[in-house]
Amino acid sequence: xxxxxxxxxxxxxxxxxxxxxxxxxxxxxxxxxxxxxxxxxxxxxxxxxxxxxxxxxxxxxxxxxxxxxxxxxxxxxxxxxxxxxxxxxxxxxxxxxxxxxxxxxxxxxxxxxxxxxxxxxxxxxxxxxxxxxxxxxxxxxxxxxxxxxxxxxxxxxxxxxxxxxxxxxxxxxxxxxxxxxxxxxxxxxxxxxxxxxxxxxxxxxxxxxxxxxxxxxxxxxxxxxxxxxxxxxxxxxxxxxxxxxxxxxxxxxxxxxxxxxxxxxxxxxxxxxx
Ligand SMILES: [Cu+2]
Numbered sequence: 001x002x003x004x005x006x007x008x009x010x011x012x013x014x015x016x017x018x019x020x021x022x023x024x025x026x027x028x029x030x031x032x033x034x035x036x037x038x039x040x041x042x043x044x045x046x047x048x049x050x051x052x053x054x055x056x057x058x059x060x061x062x063x064x065x066x067x068x069x070x071x072x073x074x075x076x077x078x079x080x081x082x083x084x085x086x087x088x089x090x091x092x093x094x095x096x097x098x099x100x101x102x103x104x105x106x107x108x109x110x111x112x113x114x115x116x117x118x119x120x121x122x123x124x125x126x127x128x129x130x131x132x133x134x135x136x137x138x139x140x141x142x143x144x145x146x147x148x149x150x151x152x153x154x155x156x157x158x159x160x161x162x163x164x165x166x167x168x169x170x171x172x173x174x175x176x177x178x179x180x181x182x183x184x185x186x187x188x189x190x191x192x193x194x195x196x197x198x199x200x201x202x203x204x205x206x207x208x209x210x211x212x213x214x215x216x217x218x219x220x221x222x223x224x225x226x227x228x229x230x231x232x233x234x235x236x237x238x239x240x241x242x243x244x245x246x247x248x249x250x251x252x253x254x255x256x257x258x259x260x261x262x263x264x265x266x267x268x269x270x271x272x273x274x
Contacts, residue, residue, distance in 0.1 A: 026163055026223065035197045038222060038243075039214045042199030044113050051109060055102060117199070120213040123181035125174055131184070131191025131204035131226060134233035138172055143253055145260040151238050166223040168240040173256075175249040176219045184210045192228035195241060201227055216243040 027035060037043045073079065128139040139146040152160060152167045160167060174180045184193045184204035194201040198214035216222070226237035244252065 026166075037197060037199070038216055038218050038220070039198040039200075040217070041117055041214060042197060043217075044116055045199045048109055048113050052106065055106065059102075117212070120181055120211055121179045121215075123213065124178035126181040126183065127172065127174070128183040128185070128209075129172075129193045129204060129239075130187055131189075131193065131228075131230065131237070132187040133189060133231050134226075134236050136168075136193075136226075136237060136239065137187070138170075139263050140256070141263065143257055144262050145257055146263045147256075147260045149240070151236050162240075163223065165235065166225070166238045166240065168238055171221075172239070172241045173249060173252045174216065174241060174243055175246050176216050176243050178246075179213055179215050181211060181213050184212070189230050190228050191226045191230045191237065193224070193239060194227040195222055195224040195239060197222050198241075200224075203228060216241075219243045219245060 034042070034046060034049070037046050074082070126141055128141060130137040130139070136149045137146060138149060147170045149168045149170045149172070151157075151165060152162055152169060154164055156162075157164050157167045182193060182200065182202065184191075184202045185208065186204040186206040188206060190206070191204040192201060193204055193212075195214065198216065200212050200214050202210050202212040204210065220243055222241045222243065224239035224241070226234055226239070228234075230237070
């Protein structure tokens with residue numbers, strides 16, 4: 001019994017430690033906060049989230065205080081003869097205006113963030129993510145190549161020191177501090193290309209192309225998963241993005257052009273065939 005209590009205590013300590021040191025690049029057991037932000041969009045999402053947290057905490061405490069006050073001050077014993085007041089103009093104006101002001105305070109940064117996410121700056125690199133049942137195909141239209149990306153088998157992931165169910169065979173590589181435009185589409189059903197640390201989650205819909213963007217502020221490996229329930233193997237659609245320096249990106253690009261096939265049916269492929 002005592003031992004179990006100690007274990008629970010240690011678990012709580014570990015949770016607190018996770019809260020305070022948020023420099024982990026993966027989802028963690030007992031994690032309650034966002035994964036650390038690695039793009040300007042995600043930094044803005046975190047700021048907005050924090051603002052909302054302050055507001056809802058203040059509102060919840062205020063309502064709790066009102067409830068406690070009423071329970072103590074106006075119960076039958078403390079207040080045997082209730083007041084018959086039924087109108088108070090000042091109070092009614094105040095309880096209408098204050099929520100309006102709170103909503104405006106929320107709406108302004110909310111719209112600013114929406115536009116920041118939706119208006120894509122001039123991209124340095126464009127990639128296209130095509131969701132398939134059940135894998136991702138990536139196209140790099142500029143250098144003109146495409147590849148499939150499948151999750152690693154458990155044993156291979158362990159060997160490659162990749163996280164289980166998140167590591168993939170062919171990783172998406174992008175340069176750091178550059179605007180990456182991501183076009184998403186679906187080959188069969190609706191999927192969703194999501195990369196939490198970049199603040200990106202965009203539906204991949206058959207028959208249309210959606211756009212989103214991110215600019216990684218640090219190098220490293222970032223993981224995501226298909227975030228639209230797309231069928232039996234939905235959970236076997238991990239996303240792995242490696243952010244590297246410009247020089248490393250150039251080296252990778254040179255190798256990838258040789259290793260991967262040209263994009264089927266693309267204009268540059270057709271021109272090259274002529
Ligand atoms: Cu999917």
